[in-house]
Amino acid sequence: SQPYRMNWIFNAAALQSGTETVGRMSKTRPIKVTTKYGAHKARTFTVSTTSSLDRFSFGKCMTWPGGLTCPDARAWTGARSTTSLGLFGAYDTIFGATCVDGTDYYQNVQAQVLPDETRTSGLDMRKFCCCVDMTTGLLYNNDRSYCIVRSSYNGEECSEMCEVTFEADKFAEGTAP
Numbered sequence: 135s136q137p138y139r140m141n142w143i144f145n146a147a148a149l150q151s152g153t154e155t156v157g158r159m160s161k162t163r164p165i166k167v168t169t170k171y172g173a174h175k176a177r178t179f180t181v182s183t184t185s186s187l188d189r190f191s192f193g194k195c196m197t198w199p200g201g202l203t204c205p206d207a208r209a210w211t212g213a214r215s216t217t218s219l220g221l222f223g224a225y226d227t228i229f230g231a232t233c234v235d236g237t238d239y240y241q242n243v244q245a246q247v248l249p250d251e252t253r254t255s256g257l258d259m260r261k262f263c264c265c266v267d268m269t270t271g272l273l274y275n276n277d278r279s280y281c282i283v284r285s286s287y288n289g290e291e292c293s294e295m296c297e298v299t300f301e302a303d304k305f306a307e308g309t310a311p
Contacts, residue, residue: 141224146210148219152164152165163221200272204231211227240271242265243293263281265280268301
């Protein structure tokens with residue numbers, strides 16, 4: 135029944151209401167969303183809009199509109215989190231972007247990244263460590279080889295991998311007295 139448990143969010147507001155208790159562990163979940171064909175069998179997703187889409191995310195991906203500073207991205211994802219929307223939130227706030235304190239910049243190492251669309255099994259939801267551009271927060275060179283599954287590295291390896299994205303001047307802005 136998990137494939138039918140979807141959270142629909144628009145402008146930081148849950149588009150559904152109601153919960154039910156399910157499973158052997160008696161977990162409270164959003165009410166099952168009935169679909170004509172079954173979301174778990176989907177091969178395509180079609181959307182039409184009267185405006186433009188900057189980014190599209192699915193699953194528990196953490197994305198935010200392009201062009202936001204790191205603090206603004208944290209606020210945007212936080213408004214859509216389980217902290218703000220309860221059971222109807224997209225993810226826990228710990229999965230928001232990590233910022234260089236006191237600046238608008240992203241840390242070049244993001245160590246709490248949720249799995250993306252390549253993770254098709256609910257059993258494979260291990261976190262990633264990713265190297266990002268410190269100004270945009272985007273994956274370095276849009277190259278997935280700069281993301282590694284967290285259980286396959288130690289923190290030092292991730293920092294070494296991400297040295298290429300470290301910008302000392304941006305980091306120094308946040309550490310200056």
